Amino acid sequence: MEITAQRDMLLFLAEEHRSRHILEAIAQVGEFDETPGTGIAFQLDVEDAVGVKNQIKSLSDSADQA
Numbered sequence: 001m002e003i004t005a006q007r008d009m010l011l012f013l014a015e016e017h018r019s020r021h022i023l024e025a026i027a028q029v030g031e032f033d034e035t036p037g038t039g040i041a042f043q044l045d046v047e048d049a050v051g052v053k054n055q056i057k058s059l060s061d062s063a064d065q066a
Contacts, residue, residue, distance in 0.1 A: 007039075013052065019043055 014022050026041045
């Protein structure tokens with residue numbers, strides 16, 4: 001694979017049970033399989049993460065209200 005120009009990269013940290021659905025939605029909206037050169041999406045397991053304490057609390061609060 002050759003990358004000849006600067007590319008943007010988006011990283012999402014998601015719960016494991018949601019990750020496949022998110023990956024498929026990104027691929028569909030981005031038309032990755034239909035249009036050459038539009039991008040790629042892939043999934044990596046994350047053992048641990050720091051710096052997300054406030055986001056986790058916010059998401060938990062939102063889930064409790066739903």
